[in-house]
Amino acid sequence: MRSHGVPNFPDPTVAPVAFKNALGEAITSPEGQTGVTVCQHLLPGGRVGTGSQSSANSPAQATALLEFAHCLRSHGFANFPDPNSSGAITHEMLAADGINLRQPGLLAAADTCVSATHGVLTKADVARFAAGN
DSSP, X not given: OGGGTOTTOOOOOOOOOBOBOTTSOBOOSHHHHHHHHXXXXXXXXXXXXXXXXXXXXXXXXXXXHHHHHHHHHHTTOTTOOOOOTTSOOOHHHHHHTTOOTTSTTHHHXXXXXXXXXXXXXXXHHHHHHHTTO
């Protein structure tokens, strides 16, 4: 935004994922914290924390997803949405814009467009997203 004429546009903030037990209480035990640390690589972006329940992508991840969306539009999927305000693309967003992950050519184009993200997004990430994970 700043490079497009909005000089005081703020940097996005990144809120960590909150981990709670089945009762909705924050995980604070040493064992629980160890589990969180060991398993954090399974999260998108590998972010963990004990604060807010919301999560957002880093500015670099959001930019990469914006480039990914632009690439998919240039490959014939004109309705493919830009990331939301949290820098994410969700299944709900795709459905709202009429994008079906099973439509012919979409996954092949997505695999091609991961190169636009400069390693932030991988073909494995696309496959997991398409599988609903």
